[in-house]
Amino acid sequence: MKKVISELKQKSISVLEKEVSNLRKEIAKLKIEIKVNPPKDTNLLIKKRKKLAQMLTVLTEKKEEEKLKVE
Secondary structure, three states: OHHHHHHHHHOOHHHHHHHHHHHHHHHHHHHHHHHHOOOOOOOHHHHHHHHHHHHHHHHHHHHHHHHHHHO
């Protein structure tokens, strides 16, 4: 877990925003695919949502840090 978070913290805000939007699209497609054709890995959606939450947390932290630097 710490390794994933540290890797995310090294990325810039713009890169994180792009990855968040791509992950949201993947989750939306996955929700539809699960209804039509259930996958073997039933936790795939949960894993993607957890990764999205981690990305959003790091992104929010970075934005707050930047806001404090500007003020």
